[in-house]
Amino acid sequence: MLTGLLFVSPAVIGFILFAYLNFRGVELSFTNWSWISRRPPEPVGWANYQLVLQADSDFLKGLGRTLIYVLFVPVSIAISFSIALLANQAVRGQSLFRVVCYMPAVTGAGVLVAVWTFLFSVDGPVNGLLRSIGIADPPRWNTVTEWKQVAILLLLAWGAAPGMIIALAGLQAIPKDFYDAAKVDGANAWQTLSRITIPLMTPTLFFQLVLGVIGAWQTFDIIYFWATPGTQNADVSLWTASVQIYQYAFAYNRPGVGAASAIVLGLVILVFTMLNFVAQRRWVNYDIA
Amino acid sequence: MAVTTATESRAYARSRAAGNRERLRLGVVYGMMILLTVVLAYPFYYLATASFKTVEELFRYPPTLIPETWTLDNFRGAFEVVPLLRMALNTFIICILVVTGSILSNSLAAFAIARLRFPFKNIIFGAMLTTLMIPGWISLVPAYLFWRDFGRFTNGLIGVNMGVNSIGPLVIPSFLTSAFAVFLMRQYFMTIPKELEEAARIDGASYFRIYWNIFLPLSFPVLAVIGIGAFMGGWNDVLGPLIYLSKPESQTIMVGLSYFNSQHMSVIYRGSRFAAAFIAAIPVLALYFVANKYLIRGIVLGGLK
Secondary structure (H helix, E strand, O other): OHHHHHHHHHHHHHHHHHHHHHHHHHHHOOEOOOOOOOOOOOEOOOHHHHHHHOOOOHHHHHHHHHHHHHHHHHHHHHHHHHHHHHHOOOOOOHHHHHHHHHHHHOOOHHHHHHHHHHHOOOOOHHHHHHHHOOOOOOOOOOOOHHHHHHHHHHHHHHOOHHHHHHHHHHHHOOOHHHHHHHHHOOOOHHHHHHHHHHHHHHHHHHHHHHHHHHHHHOOOHHHHHHOOOOOOOOOHHHOOHHHHHHHHHHHOOOHHHHHHHHHHHHHHHHHHHHHHHHHHHHHOOOOOO | OHHHHHHHHHHHHHHHHHHHHHHHHHHHHHHHHHHHHHHHHHHHHHHHHHOOOOHHHHOOOOOOOOOOOOOOHHHHHHHHHOOHHHHHHHHHHHHHHHHHHHHHHHHHHHHHHHHOOOOOHHHHHHHHHHOOOOOHHHHHHHHHHHHHHHHHHHHHHHOOOOOOOOOHHHHHHHHHOOHHHHHHHHHHHOOOOHHHHHHHHHOOOOHHHHHHHHHHHHOHHHHHHHHHHHHHHHHHOOHHHHHHOOOHHHOOHHHHHHHHHOOOOOHHHHHHHHHHHHHHHHHHHHHHHHHHHHHHHHHHHHHHO
16 A cells, blocks of 8 residues: 555655646746845736736737647648558558658757758758749748748648657558448548548547647747847747747746746637637547447 | 450459559659658758858758768867767766656556555546646746755755756656656556566565566566657757756757857858757667657557557
């Protein structure tokens, strides 16, 4: 009996610490405490929340920019699903192909951004390619905000390939009988995909959507490297909600505002997750197979 | 006689048509696989080769596939900007400790939850799972304050700062389990036959011995996944070291990479940035090429259950 408790004691300590820190985070969001103040934190009621939620606040702007990445999640899933369909074909060399597909997930954002910003520089390889196919005045990817955003989305699209591993697992869990029956009935490839594969894949797609949306709301690493605060690359017009939280907490010396922003972000994530679970009833099939 | 020939030739024609279709399918599949492989692998190839190019060659279009003149100047430049090898060593030490911590703590907790009976088991497991739902951003500042006080505490107690400005805040949490890893390992442990431990119990083995001598050796695939994941997570982490470490010589390599974004970097340091990114990518890519079999299988396991 006690052995079990002893074995999980690190987990229990971890949970208590986790609960305590989050409780302190909520508490902090109602105070005006700053890193340099010598007095104990004073309660300021909802002032931090009012600041965070007033129209045109830095945080809301950040939240709006983050929404772009959230809305991109279905595109990423479609990419990983299409690659999984390809990787599920019975041809030689598939295991090598899978190894290549997962590579983007292995290296950190710092490495990827270093390569990406160069590939997309004014006279870089991407613009060279664009010029060679007749586009005389290709975009200035590293200076115009909108084009930076496009380059980031292209990086995310490229980085969606590793998701094919999960999609592939879903594909391979579909019983062969369904495809045999479809073949007997004379279904063509498109019918098989739309009537069998996609409906049976909906639980996997839903799983990817829920986790993808939660992760997208917290986009930090890529933006941190692309628009690093305090450097020449700093670009406020790219900062996501989490970069703003980081800035409030540490750079602007307003930890209470940072904490309030984080709680708002947490609630946004909660609402989106709940919406996903409500909406799934309309499109996810659990009953077949 | 004539009828048979007609059927045969029709069957032959049909099989030839099917053969053509099969060849077309193969062609399309391989064409797309090759295209995707090029698109996915090219940035890595580019990173590796550009690190050895001269600055002049770096800006040439079309980019040279193989450096015309190999140079180590970029690496020299990178070492001038930041103490890169020192940073790689720092990161490596953190990763080794994080891997140790997550393998030990998560497997022990997962073993207890999968196999032992103890009070509040379901409540504890449920509480752990709630940690997955709350974003870490809410505890960002309180965690910093906690580790600052913890550092003062350990400094007073044993004369060693294990809080802010040490690797403590990056390493110690891995010894306190992560709900996702516990969940993944629990799933795996449930598939190990009960007869094994029953026999060991009869022979008088303690639960710790059962865990250590039976469960751990049988669980290599899942331990590998957790270990590789922890290593990559530790190596690529940027927020943690950014907050908790301050001096360049104690920083990790990912934060080191961000130093190349600062305003003092001119064009000649473009190559250095590549070299630094290349050095930062090698360990995780090498680990991945050695162990991708386990990693991919583990993702499938975690993604479906």
